[in-house]
Amino acid sequence: MTIHTPGRSDPVGAEATKAWPRVGLVGAGRIARTGHLPAYAAGGVPLVAVCSATRTSARDLATAWPGDRLRVHATAAELAADPDVDLIDITTPPTGRAELIASLLPYGKPLLVQKPLAYTLKEATAITNKASAAGVPIAVNQNLRWAPPQRVLNEWITAGDLGEIAHIAHVHHFGEDERTWYTDHSDYLFIDHGLHYLDLIRWHTGRDPIAVAARAIHLPGQSALCPLTYTIMLRFGGPPLVASLTLYDAARSAAAWASNWFVNGTEADAHVTYTTATLHTATGKTISRTPHGEWVPDGILAAYTAFADALAADRLPPHHAGDHLRTLAMAEAAATSARSDGTWIDVPPPDVPQRSEGDHQR
Structure with a gap:
């Protein structure tokens, strides 16, 4: 995996990684706008692409991003295929989340996912086992x-x-x-x-x-x-x-x-x-x-950096x-x-x- 050094140090802990994977954000709803964007902006996280259910909401989020211009993709599959995306951050609602995760497993990129993985333990267990069999790391945003x-x-x-x-x-x-x-x-x-x-x-x-x-x-x-x-x-x-x-x-x-x-x-x-x-x-x-x-955005930033650290060290993240x-x-x-x-x-x-x-x- 190619990882890139952000322009700013992590404000939430000295243990945070110094070289972070580039992020593609799936979803442009409230938690993405009010949580992930300020978290990643504050920490200098390399957010590079976004997609959403509507292209308008994705463009609006891209416009609000204070960093380098974000690439706006039409679909999650298109975003996952983007060679500049190292890690996919999923902020969509729980309904359909397991199916979305399953569709992204063939791309082999680590997934940071909002909680819960699914509304039922049975469905969440099934997608966790599919990801494990595919060798795709998943961290859940228990921020x-x-x-x-x-x-x-x-x-x-x-x-x-x-x-x-x-x-x-x-x-x-x-x-x-x-x-x-x-x-x-x-x-x-x-x-x-x-x-x-x-x-x-x-x-x-x-x-x-x-x-x-x-x-x-x-x-x-x-x-x-x-x-x-x-x-x-x-x-x-x-x-x-x-x-x-x-x-x-x-x-x-x-x-x-x-x-x-x-x-x-x-x-x-x-x-x-x-x-x-x-x-x-x-x-x-x-x-x-x-x-x-504060809990938001600092907890969201730390959930990302803990995952990035674990990926760099080739170990399970705590979440x-x-x-x-x-x-x-x-x-x-x-x-x-x-x-x-x-x-x-x-x-x-x-x-x-x-x-x-x-x-x-x-």
Whole structure:
């Protein structure tokens, strides 16, 4: 693979690669415009081409790109065949995503894909196995792992500052009470939006739950077709660990949006918000850090650079497709539980090869 050195250093971490693959962007919707473009512009990532469902939206995105002129392609196949594209970044909606991935496998280029790979674990597993058989690396854009305060928390956990984690609680207030393609999906709160938070529990603990129980409801008068609030409980084997997640997705004002993570260990307690990570030690010491940057665009840039680093080193990225399937299995089990009014549902091990060296690598 030919890779090229960007003009600017990576602002989100010294571990980022110094020579990055040139990107072809498939999709020119909201996440591409408001997330990927500013992320790649800030990091000096060599974005070289774009395509979308309509040529107009692709041209509009190309016009908004502040770097060198983007080549606008009519189809994803045409973009994949472009010799200047080293890596394909897929930002299209989940419906039809597996079929799109399958159509791009013959080109042999690494794929960075928005989550989820598909709306069902069965479909996502099938396309992951097809990609593995074709030798095509896939990384899934689980970018909350690299939101600046979450990076700080992960550093503390990895260094052993919290000791053994015994409890995690996430309480999140957001606002998506609207009719859109994503809130029209009945399991959106689990399979799409909430997937970030389920994934983060796996990321921080390095553990997979064996069962989940969830409840979700439609709020009176809501516009969205999907439920807009859930509570999820996770059951783990091995050392004791209690974990729960609560999401209320109908806050009436952006001023009410809030994200609170409470992580309690045998040596210290941590509290993480959108902006700040705070550690309270057993000796009474408090350490508070407000790192530079935001979840978007910094997390999106870091998901790309982590993939580029892994490709350069010929190893699995931490957010490879097989790892993503284990998060998706949790989400699907939670959605199933919610439809059964909170029945405990076992989380099945994904039907893919066992985890390899580099998996869960922070």
